[in-house]
Amino acid sequence: MGQKEFSLLKLMATYDKRWIYLLLFIIVLGPMVQPIGMPIAVSALTRNYYEKIMGLKAGDIVLDCWSTEWSGYMELKPGFLASHKMFIKEGVKLAIALGHPEGIPLVHTVFDEELKSYMEKYDYEYMKDYIILGFVFPNVAATIAAASDFHAAVKVDWMGTSIEGTFLDNVHTGADWTMIADFTTGAGNPGLVDHIVLRFGTPMISHDIGVMLPGMLANLDAGLYVAGLASTRGGAELEYLISEPGPGLIMMDSFTIGHYMLIIFIIIGNIGYFGWTSRTREREKTAIK
Amino acid sequence: MSWLFKSKQVNLAVLVFFFLVGFVPYFFLMPQVDDAVNKLSLIAATTGQFTVAIAIYSQWRRSLRFIKEKRKGWAYHIYLLALMSGMTFIGFAWGKSHAAYIWLTSAIVTPLSSVAYGILAFYMFSALARAFRARSLKAAFLIVSGCIVLLYQAPLTGAYFPGIESYAVFLTDNFGMSLSRMFSIAIIIGGIILNIRMLTGRELAFLGFAREES
Amino acid sequence: MPKPLFDIRGIPSGRFLGLVLVIMIAVLAIRQMRKKELPFIRRVAAIDAIDDAVGRSTEMGRPVLVSYGIGDFSYSLIAALSILGHVSRICADTDTRLIVPTGGGHTSYLARELAVDIVRTQYVLAGKPEMFREDDMPFLSGEQYSYTAGYVGILVREHPGSVIMTGSHASEAMNIAETANLVGAITITSGTYVSNMAALACASDYIMLMDEQPAAGAYLSKDREQLATIRVQDIYKVLAMTLVVVGLILLNVFGSGFFLDLLST
Numbered sequence: 001m002g003q004k005e006f007s008l009l010k011l012m013a014t015y016d017k018r019w020i021y022l023l024l025f026i027i028v029l030g031p032m033v034q035p036i037g038m039p040i041a042v043s044a045l046t047r048n049y050y051e052k053i054m055g056l057k058a059g060d061i062v063l064d065c066w067s068t069e070w071s072g073y074m075e076l077k078p079g080f081l082a083s084h085k086m087f088i089k090e091g092v093k094l095a096i097a098l099g100h101p102e103g104i105p106l107v108h109t110v111f112d113e114e115l116k117s118y119m120e121k122y123d124y125e126y127m128k129d130y131i132i133l134g135f136v137f138p139n140v141a142a143t144i145a146a147a148s149d150f151h152a153a154v155k156v157d158w159m160g161t162s163i164e165g166t167f168l169d170n171v172h173t174g175a176d177w178t179m180i181a182d183f184t185t186g187a188g189n190p191g192l193v194d195h196i197v198l199r200f201g202t203p204m205i206s207h208d209i210g211v212m213l214p215g216m217l218a219n220l221d222a223g224l225y226v227a228g229l230a231s232t233r234g235g236a237e238l239e240y241l242i243s244e245p246g247p248g249l250i251m252m253d254s255f256t257i258g259h260y261m262l263i264i265f266i267i268i269g270n271i272g273y274f275g276w277t278s279r280t281r282e283r284e285k286t287a288i289k
Numbered sequence: 290m291s292w293l294f295k296s297k298q299v300n301l302a303v304l305v306f307f308f309l310v311g312f313v314p315y316f317f318l319m320p321q322v323d324d325a326v327n328k329l330s331l332i333a334a335t336t337g338q339f340t341v342a343i344a345i346y347s348q349w350r351r352s353l354r355f356i357k358e359k360r361k362g363w364a365y366h367i368y369l370l371a372l373m374s375g376m377t378f379i380g381f382a383w384g385k386s387h388a389a390y391i392w393l394t395s396a397i398v399t400p401l402s403s404v405a406y407g408i409l410a411f412y413m414f415s416a417l418a419r420a421f422r423a424r425s426l427k428a429a430f431l432i433v434s435g436c437i438v439l440l441y442q443a444p445l446t447g448a449y450f451p452g453i454e455s456y457a458v459f460l461t462d463n464f465g466m467s468l469s470r471m472f473s474i475a476i477i478i479g480g481i482i483l484n485i486r487m488l489t490g491r492e493l494a495f496l497g498f499a500r501e502e503s
Numbered sequence: 504m505p506k507p508l509f510d511i512r513g514i515p516s517g518r519f520l521g522l523v524l525v526i527m528i529a530v531l532a533i534r535q536m537r538k539k540e541l542p543f544i545r546r547v548a549a550i551d552a553i554d555d556a557v558g559r560s561t562e563m564g565r566p567v568l569v570s571y572g573i574g575d576f577s578y579s580l581i582a583a584l585s586i587l588g589h590v591s592r593i594c595a596d597t598d599t600r601l602i603v604p605t606g607g608g609h610t611s612y613l614a615r616e617l618a619v620d621i622v623r624t625q626y627v628l629a630g631k632p633e634m635f636r637e638d639d640m641p642f643l644s645g646e647q648y649s650y651t652a653g654y655v656g657i658l659v660r661e662h663p664g665s666v667i668m669t670g671s672h673a674s675e676a677m678n679i680a681e682t683a684n685l686v687g688a689i690t691i692t693s694g695t696y697v698s699n700m701a702a703l704a705c706a707s708d709y710i711m712l713m714d715e716q717p718a719a720g721a722y723l724s725k726d727r728e729q730l731a732t733i734r735v736q737d738i739y740k741v742l743a744m745t746l747v748v749v750g751l752i753l754l755n756v757f758g759s760g761f762f763l764d765l766l767s768t
Binding site for chain 2: 515522584638644660677678697713728736
């Protein structure tokens with residue numbers, strides 16, 4: 001019996017997809033272990049987001065909504081941290097409202113670990129500059145309540161301490177927030193747009209995951225958002241703009257290589273398809289039987 | 290008294306009343322009703338969170354059955370129940386800021402949650418590499434557009450070929466965004482009509498009357 | 504910046520047109536639901552795909568996995584439950600095991616009760632009430648990724664012949680579709696979430712895009728209300744397209760912002 005001939009085209013058409021998993025893992029991990037330092041370009045979207053936050057003044061009160069669970073935080077982390085660094089540096093007052101129960105340990109991670117030294121540098125203190133309200137926006141109904149009468153809906157912070165006598169005394173309805181900043185994985189809160197932005201005209205910025213980009217652009221184009229930041233790449237661009245390198249910029253080498261690798265595999269797959277699969281089908285269709 | 294809760298008409302009347310309480314103040318200025326709306330909204334928000342208790346009960350039932358019958362993977366259910374109970378106990382006993390609770394979250398929940406999400410990248414990658422075939426002209430256009438957007442999304446491309454941004458943004462804005470808007474229209478209209486069906490008594494399943502109907 | 508054409512006392516600015524449109528939808532919907540004749544809907548190709556997929560599972564002696572989504576109570580969920588009813592009837596008639604993982608969202612327990620009723624009813628109507636097993640409809644979790652983990656576990660243990668994911672699924676659909684592919688199951692999904700539709704289209708063997716799923720559900724159930732929903736949606740889509748075209752002409756050809764102002768009223 002003769003040996004089967006090796007066919008590159010057949011290999012391109014029929015390779016085991018686990019090779020893709022392995023190659024992707026290596027290619028993504030490699031630049032994170034040994035960064036290459038590829039340049040990045042800042043998009044107009046990120047620049048607009050940066051300018052909107054830079055437009056805030058010290059003492060402005062921002063409703064900071066974290067509608068993300070742990071898994072989504074991994075993608076939003078660069079933009080998340082960069083945005084909060086900007087808020088801290090500008091002296092903006094933050095009221096952190098969670099839209100997902102997994103946000104509670106997230107608060108510890110962000111404020112007790114990631115941003116701790118930054119907050120110390122700018123003397124950013126709890127209750128004076130930021131208050132964690134907790135899981136107060138579990139659904140639209142809660143958002144409506146807080147938008148109409150904030151102090152009736154929210155009286156204490158997440159540890160049960162009264163918020164009376166803090167900067168939140170100046171917030172009564174949705175109109176009193178200088179801005180809303182929403183960090184969401186899409187499971188987020190439609191009540192913010194429907195019942196605060198549309199009702200009171202409060203400006204809103206949003207940091208979304210990559211797959212939410214079309215929806216975010218639609219809201220941006222309609223004027224519902226004043227700025228948007230997309231995914232890890234947007235976060236990396238923001239880190240670059242504020243000159244605070246972080247996890248985003250570290251990931252960009254892997255990001256770039258991963259994207260190029262996908263294009264290469266699409267090309268390989270198409271070569272295999274036209275070179276092998278469709279010819280095999282043609283041969284089978286026209287074979288003498 | 291149970292007839293009150295079982296009556297279709299009473300349930301519908303309550304539904305219509307609370308719908309009007311929420312709907313009317315949105316379209317008509319009625320500051321007198323705002324306080325009532327706020328309180329109702331809070332009650333709805335609080336009640337909805339009790340599904341967590343149902344999930345815990347349901348999981349215990351299911352896991353105990355798995356363990357009793359020694360079905361495939363039963364050992365993992367012991368681990369699941371131990372972790373679930375431990376975390377619930379620690380959370381209630383010592384609060385969410387206790388080191389043990391934070392450790393459980395950071396060491397177990399966070400990595401698991403991140404992996405479940407991170408795996409998507411591998412799946413999407415292999416699905417796209419497998420499925421993107423230029424079998425027709427339309428498919429070829431799709432692949433070309435996809436590659437343009439992919440190239441733009443890679444930060445390095447924008448640094449050396451800034452002109453690609455206009456093409457990619459054109460594709461995203463004109464196709465992606467318009468698709469998203471079309472979806473929104475369809476979903477919102479469907480949602481409004483479903484509400485009308487509920488209010489007119491034509492969709493009673495959610496009130497628990499489906500059994501009688503079938 | 505567009506300005507409302509006029510303001511009406513007692514109605515907040517920018518909400519008048521919305522109120523008019525909602526009232527119009529209500530009137531149209533009630534009229535359609537009252538008509539004696541059922542609105543025509545073509546047979547969606549996905550229905551044949553579903554029938555073939557279930558047939559394949561029966562031939563292979565493997566179970567069928569159906570899920571109806573993790574989202575809130577919506578018209579998409581109603582349609583998904585209609586499809587669940589159709590599939591459970593076929594499974595009851597052909598003695599094929601049906602598994603329905605439930606959960607995934609905070610209000611998913613409500614939908615579970617409906618799903619259990621629907622499946623049980625179909626088995627009773629097929630004359631095989633003893634074949635119905637509520638154990639095959641486990642409530643996995645109210646959290647999305649916990650539900651995903653349980654779902655994937657079921658796929659890997661049970662090796663179904665077909666996986667039918669209708670209703671509103673978010674990012675977990677990708678996990679499930681790829682794992683279903685890995686275990687050799689035919690995957691039929693519905694893309695009701697714009698963000699994952701592209702990926703699902705690549706990962707599934709068959710996908711129902713957006714309104715095809717409610718249309719399939721309405722066609723199978725022959726429910727007057729569901730059919731009326733599809734009809735009114737179509738009417739509004741035509742209206743939206745007309746408004747877009749007219750607005751584009753007015754804005755670009757005549758330079759008039761009248762339409763933008765009208766839509767802001």
